[in-house]
Amino acid sequence: MAERPNLDYIKEISGGNEEFEKKFLNIIQTEFPKEMNEYIQTLEANDLEELAKIVHKIKHKLGILGLTDGYKLAIKYEEDLKYGNIKLKDEFREILRSVEEFILKIA
Numbered sequence: 001m002a003e004r005p006n007l008d009y010i011k012e013i014s015g016g017n018e019e020f021e022k023k024f025l026n027i028i029q030t031e032f033p034k035e036m037n038e039y040i041q042t043l044e045a046n047d048l049e050e051l052a053k054i055v056h057k058i059k060h061k062l063g064i065l066g067l068t069d070g071y072k073l074a075i076k077y078e079e080d081l082k083y084g085n086i087k088l089k090d091e092f093r094e095i096l097r098s099v100e101e102f103i104l105k106i107a
Helices: 008-014 018-045 048-064 068-082 089-106
Strands: none
Touching: 008 018, 008 048, 018 048, 018 089, 048 068, 048 089, 068 089
């Protein structure tokens, strides 16, 4: 079964503070779609150096959303991009789609 985004980590660090959870989620809901679009445009432009920077920003959100395997894949993908290797782009794109769907559900 594929890894699914969740709110477990956010709930854990919030200590039950719902206001904190809402603010944290709001940041993710605001930033992630922009970063995802930036990722897609930069991939299409084949600017791998900039792409690695975007993957770096996104990977932290993957960890926050409980995607341990996704976070690890992002680390590997970011490193690969620095050497011109885009072989993990399809797997990374699937992770982005799962986060996008999750964000829409919790909105």
